[in-house]
Amino acid sequence: MAEVIDIVDPADPRVDDFRDLKSADRRPDLPGRKGLVIAEGVVVVQRMLASRFRPDALLGVDKRREDLVDDLDGVDVPYYRASADVMAEVVGFHLNRGVLAVARRPAELTVAEVLEGARTVAVLEGINDHENLGSMFRNAAGLGAEAILFGDRCADPLYRRAVRVSMGHVLRVPFAQLPQWPGGLDMLRDKGFQIIALTPSPAAVNLATAMTGERVALLLGAEGPGLTEEAMRATDIRARIPMSPGTDSLNVATAAAMAFYERVRTS
Amino acid sequence: MAEVIDIVDPADPRVDDFRDLKSADRRPDLPGRKGLVIAEGVVVVQRMLASRFRPDALLGVDKRREDLVDDLDGVDVPYYRASADVMAEVVGFHLNRGVLAVARRPAELTVAEVLEGARTVAVLEGINDHENLGSMFRNAAGLGAEAILFGDRCADPLYRRAVRVSMGHVLRVPFAQLPQWPGGLDMLRDKGFQIIALTPSPAAVNLATAMTGERVALLLGAEGPGLTEEAMRATDIRARIPMSPGTDSLNVATAAAMAFYERVRTS
Numbered sequence: 001m002a003e004v005i006d007i008v009d010p011a012d013p014r015v016d017d018f019r020d021l022k023s024a025d026r027r028p029d030l031p032g033r034k035g036l037v038i039a040e041g042v043v044v045v046q047r048m049l050a051s052r053f054r055p056d057a058l059l060g061v062d063k064r065r066e067d068l069v070d071d072l073d074g075v076d077v078p079y080y081r082a083s084a085d086v087m088a089e090v091v092g093f094h095l096n097r098g099v100l101a102v103a104r105r106p107a108e109l110t111v112a113e114v115l116e117g118a119r120t121v122a123v124l125e126g127i128n129d130h131e132n133l134g135s136m137f138r139n140a141a142g143l144g145a146e147a148i149l150f151g152d153r154c155a156d157p158l159y160r161r162a163v164r165v166s167m168g169h170v171l172r173v174p175f176a177q178l179p180q181w182p183g184g185l186d187m188l189r190d191k192g193f194q195i196i197a198l199t200p201s202p203a204a205v206n207l208a209t210a211m212t213g214e215r216v217a218l219l220l221g222a223e224g225p226g227l228t229e230e231a232m233r234a235t236d237i238r239a240r241i242p243m244s245p246g247t248d249s250l251n252v253a254t255a256a257a258m259a260f261y262e263r264v265r266t267s
Numbered sequence: 268m269a270e271v272i273d274i275v276d277p278a279d280p281r282v283d284d285f286r287d288l289k290s291a292d293r294r295p296d297l298p299g300r301k302g303l304v305i306a307e308g309v310v311v312v313q314r315m316l317a318s319r320f321r322p323d324a325l326l327g328v329d330k331r332r333e334d335l336v337d338d339l340d341g342v343d344v345p346y347y348r349a350s351a352d353v354m355a356e357v358v359g360f361h362l363n364r365g366v367l368a369v370a371r372r373p374a375e376l377t378v379a380e381v382l383e384g385a386r387t388v389a390v391l392e393g394i395n396d397h398e399n400l401g402s403m404f405r406n407a408a409g410l411g412a413e414a415i416l417f418g419d420r421c422a423d424p425l426y427r428r429a430v431r432v433s434m435g436h437v438l439r440v441p442f443a444q445l446p447q448w449p450g451g452l453d454m455l456r457d458k459g460f461q462i463i464a465l466t467p468s469p470a471a472v473n474l475a476t477a478m479t480g481e482r483v484a485l486l487l488g489a490e491g492p493g494l495t496e497e498a499m500r501a502t503d504i505r506a507r508i509p510m511s512p513g514t515d516s517l518n519v520a521t522a523a524a525m526a527f528y529e530r531v532r533t534s
Contacts, residue, residue: 138515142514142517144511241410242531243410244410254402254524261528265529
């Protein structure tokens with residue numbers, strides 16, 4: 001069981017890792033600084049506890065500690081227990097979810113590690129919106145895509161907002177950074193992945209018929225600019241979701257969900 | 268061409284319909300008060316101009332007026348031209364998109380009107396999140412669902428945030444309120460719609476095999492509570508999206524997109 005330590009002074013240095021969560025330059029999840037990973041709320045904290053991100057400490061109200069008693073059994077980290085008011089002073093705003101956990105970033109996974117046994121993966125280029133990244137991981141977890149690879153110019157998936165929007169699945173679905181872009185796609189081709197660019201272009205093949213590989217890697221670019229031509233040229237086929245004329249492309253996480261769904265729809 | 272009228276005084280009563288957009292009690296899009304419909308940005312304003320929501324006036328900077336010159340050709344409404352600073356004082360915050368249009372709510376469409384010629388429709392119960400509502404309309408427009416019906420306890424689709432998130436498609440995709448719930452579903456059954464409840468229940472039929480009707484109505488409930496048992500019982504079949512164990516249900520707009528996609532995937 002986690003040791004329970006009462007925090008009554010918001011300035012207590014033992015809860016410094018939870019301090020000023022919304023501060024632009026002091027927030028603890030900034031990659032260039034402390035680079036900590038913050039889980040918020042019972043469900044996301046549970047997912048962190050079951051992940052490779054092992055928390056160093058928790059900060060929460062007593063009610064949430066009770067909710068987590070079974071999950072914290074055998075977990076040797078302090079639970080800093082505080083009132084909602086003291087918590088609000090530490091983190092800088094009133095936190096409805098009532099509990100936080102903080103973890104150091106573990107060593108990054110390698111491309112080979114995340115591809116091990118995977119049948120369906122997403123490869124992202126230029127996805128710089130934390131909410132879209134979080135939704136992407138949530139959809140991957142729900143629809144059985146086994147890994148996410150970062151190509152070029154993507155935001156940090158471990159940012160607090162991305163962790164929250166993913167409902168903690170960014171801590172569970174393995175991800176890795178490709179070493180070159182788009183040259184690194186050869187690492188997937190070598191492992192037998194069919195490499196598919198998702199594009200709204202009417203000249204592309206229908207997604208449902210394009211995905212013929214036993215292993216499939218789906219390239220997704222940001223809404224608006226889409227994939228770069230360089231990335232497109234490094235793929236095996238260009239696929240489109242059938243869209244109505246005069247509409248915008250789908251949100252990128254929704255487009256990914258469509259492709260993940262196509263892989264499992266009859267399962 | 269719209270008449271251009273320069274606004275230099277933020278207190279000018281001619282732009283009252285655009286005033287205090289974020290005010291909790293004075294905002295012009297509150298259904299109980301003025302109930303106006305606000306379009307933001309060039310693309311959404313263009314969609315409003317092409318919709319049954321005819322704007323009474325526009326407020327914007329000169330650059331955005333230039334972008335809209337062709338769309339405003341033959342449209343007899345004033346374009347209130349202002350600097351970005353004057354606009355900010357009127358609406359209450361700095362508006363990046365640079366142009367707004369405001370419309371009165373037209374008469375509501377009837378259920379019979381929105382079902383006319385429709386093959387795929389969504390029926391919503393308890394969807395009270397404006398962002399989810401907006402995404403639902405965006406996905407319906409993109410993936411060819413022809414109408415959205417409101418069953419019970421849904422938020423206002425014409426709220427400013429819903430209009431924005433839908434990218435204006437809430438102004439284009441027809442919607443109507445069912446007169447009874449869930450009894451009003453008989454109006455769809457009478458027109459030959461297969462009525463399908465979408466549920467994460469493992470006991471439900473796979474979505475891909477459940478949707479056999481030439482006309483299909485998909486019932487969707489809020490994330491978390493889902494559809495009420497009463498609504499479920501009023502449907503013909505319960506269908507599920509194949510989900511991975513230990514994950515949450517999908518976002519409701521994403522789940523809807525999956526079902527809309529299933530209807531057009533080979534088109």
